[in-house]
Amino acid sequence: MNSKRSRRRFLKQTSVATLAAVVGDKVPTLFASDRLTPQLSIEQRVDQLIRRMTLAEKIQMVHGVYRQGFIGYIPGIPRLGIPELALTDGPAGVRHGPGTAFPAPVAVAATWDRSLAQQYGAALGAEAKAKGQNILLGPMVNIVRVPEGGRNFETFGEDPYLTSQLAAAEIRGIQGQGVIAEVKHYAANNQEAERLKVSAEVDERTLREIYLPAFEAAVKDGKVGSVMAAYNKVNGTFSSENVHLLKDVLKDEWGFDGFVVSDWGATHSTADAANNGLDIEMPTGEFFGDKLMAAVKEGRVTEATIDDKVRRILRVITRFGFLERPPEVGPLDYRRQAEIGRRVAEAGVVLLKNEKDILPLDVNNFKSVAVIGAFADSAASGGGGSARITPLNPISPLGAIANRIGKRATFRFLKFVAGSDLSKSDPATTGAGLLNDATELAKACDVALVFARDFESEGVDRANIVMGMQQDELIREVVNANPRTVVVLNTGCMVLVHRWADAVLAIVQAWYPGQDDGEIIADVLFGNVNPSGKLPITFPKRREDTGITTAVQYPGVNGLGRYSEGVFVGYRHFDKEDITPQFPFGHGLSYTTFEYSNLKLSRTQIRAGESVAVEVQVKNTGSRDGAEVVQLYVQDINASLPRPVKELKGFEKVSLKRGETKLVRINLDPRSMAYYDPSKKQWVVEPGTFKVLIGSSSRLIKLTAQFNVVS
Ligand code: NOJ
Secondary structure, three states: OOHHHHHHHHHHHOOHHHHHHHHOOOOOHHHHHHHHOOOOOHHHHHHHHHHHOOHHHHHHHOEOOOOOOOOEEEOOEHHHOEOOEEEEOOOOOOOOOOEOOOOOHHHHHHHOOHHHHHHHHHHHHHHHHHEOOOEEOOOEOOOOOOOOOOOHHHOOOOOHHHHHHHHHHHHHHHHOOOOEEEEEEEOOOOOOOOOOOOEEEOOHHHHHHHHOHHHHHHHHOOOOOEEEEOOOEEOOEEHHHOHHHHHHHHHHHOOOOOEEEEOOOOOOOOHHHHHHOOOEEOOOOOOOOHHHHHHHHOOOOOHHHHHHHHHHHHHHHHHOOOOOOOOOEOOOOHHHHHHHHHHHHHHHOEEEEEOOOOOOOOHHHOOEEEEEOOOOOOOOOOOEOOOOOOEOOOOOHHHHHHHHHOOOOEEEEEOOOOOOOOOOOOHHHHHHHHHHHHHHHHHHOOEEEEEEEOOOEOOEOOOOOOOOOOHHHHHHHHHHHOOOEEEEEEOOOOOOOOOOOOOOOEEEEOOOOOOOHHHHHHHHHOOOOOOOOOOOOOEOOOHHHOOOOOOOOOOOEOOEEEOOOOOOOOHHHHHHHOOOOOEOOOOOEOOOOEEEEEEEEOOOEEEOOOOEEEEEEEEEOOOOOEEEEEEEEEEEOOOOOOOOOOEEEEEEEEEEOOOOEEEEEEEEOHHHHOEEEOOOOEEEOOOEEEEEEEEEEOOEEEEEEEEEEEO
16 A cells, blocks of 8 residues: 555544644644644653543453454554554564565574664564564564574574673664564573473573573663563463563563563463553453453453553554554565675674685685585575565575586586485485485585585474484585585574584584575675674584483473573583583684784772773784674672673674774673672672683683672
């Protein structure tokens, strides 16, 4: 619908008197006669509307209704000028018809770049808006806890600080386009197994230090308009009726003044959910429709409680200008969208290994190249489930690489579709023969490029973190036949690579780069892009090296998933147990080299509650322009309770021309040093010595310094 027509329709449905009441300080010229209306604050406008609403209208606002083609929909109230609300997924693109398949959020995390996260958000927001949608169901900020987690690709990884920083930036990007972001899934939604009913049994300190910070940052730094309550229970109570999470922490403590929406089908009660902080039931009104009306009539839910929900919704939609600008379909520059996706994906590619400078590939150095893999001829445009986008114009690695090589070398492709549950083919008949073909091809070529994938999706966890379809066997065979082997991984999270990682010369972690997969990988392989991504998760050498090893922890026993590892999630576990990972959190190589020097602290003695400014110099000492992520970890040396060996508390991605030096400044606020004390219900900085570790990864610490906290 064109914008004039939809505006006319909106205005027709809305009386002049009503508009005078609802448009407040932004009186459109059309209604110049109403300029005499005193300017109203958002709260006053909202109050005026609520006073004019019937109870039935209020109830209508707090639940979705089914509408074909929509993921979530709440009808408007035309007589009051309240527009409809259209909610759509999601974190990796706008799932309202085909669209731009952006790189998976885990790739955004691997950029370690706040500005790119914001641009990614802005692109998502722009596309949602152009598709007439005004609430975007993302970002997802659940922490990677379970290696097999089916939705790990939708997250920002295993660290709460990295997740918080990128989520807040993405939310600013989305909301800057006039679209409400909906951060999800609150809280401790870390597995797909039994996802609709499992109870995450997690102590308060762990919640506060690991699982809640990104939500807190979304509220406080990102000013997010909306929060999605998760499917799972937390400590025995469904997230959608969890008074501690929704009221005590989110609304009262953090001051969240927006609205809470249940995940689709995650509402389980009427009075409990309504009284404990849920504002909107999605996707329909099973509990918040007639049953809520009855509960109000019977006094089990007060009308003031309903008013609070309506006020929260109206407050946000007024703030976003929806009273003046109802959702409408508009034009969108899809080329620009793709460009942003590509820039983010390229910055998120992690060069895990690169020996003998095999990368970047120099076409002059070889005469023949083998491309091998089951899916090299299709773009890894994303994972499955609600984050799945039907891409507009996918580009496969095969096509892009063939283009780059052109006539300068011969190029051969082997589609290796061997057996596994993910494949329709029979391993007995196809596997061995194809392995043989792969060996022959690798032998015959100067370089072998192997593409390997995993498949992650909402609704089901991976059976294990081994890549299926005999892909490990394939890589081993290929590298046995040709030592000049490069592996490109299109996986949504960590996979086991120990069976071949030492043998191959290079490994490129490309995640699910989105629709331009092929171009992105070709840019990195051929050196048009110098990789600068860093792992937002740890790659273990063995599955049992991770912190989640018992059934009690995952998938849980009798419906209870015990987070008995406490705060020791991801690298915090590897550090605590002194286990060497395959590739550590924060790891990522470049085609150039960097040197760190001159670490300085503004103060070496502070009082609890004060900050320390950290400065360090980074120089590009190699022969190419590049970018480095300076990582700052903090260690509480004299902690009186078990604390992680180190925790990420600052980072900065810096672009450096060849030979260039830059000064990086990072501020450490009191929270960077604090742990959460549930008995005091507050964050505590203990007196003692703190170590500042500056690294190029969590296991490649370049410089350290110390400061003391005195009481
Ligand atoms: C369920 C998923 O958990 C959630 O992330 C998504 O936004 C909704 N479905 C709507 O598709």
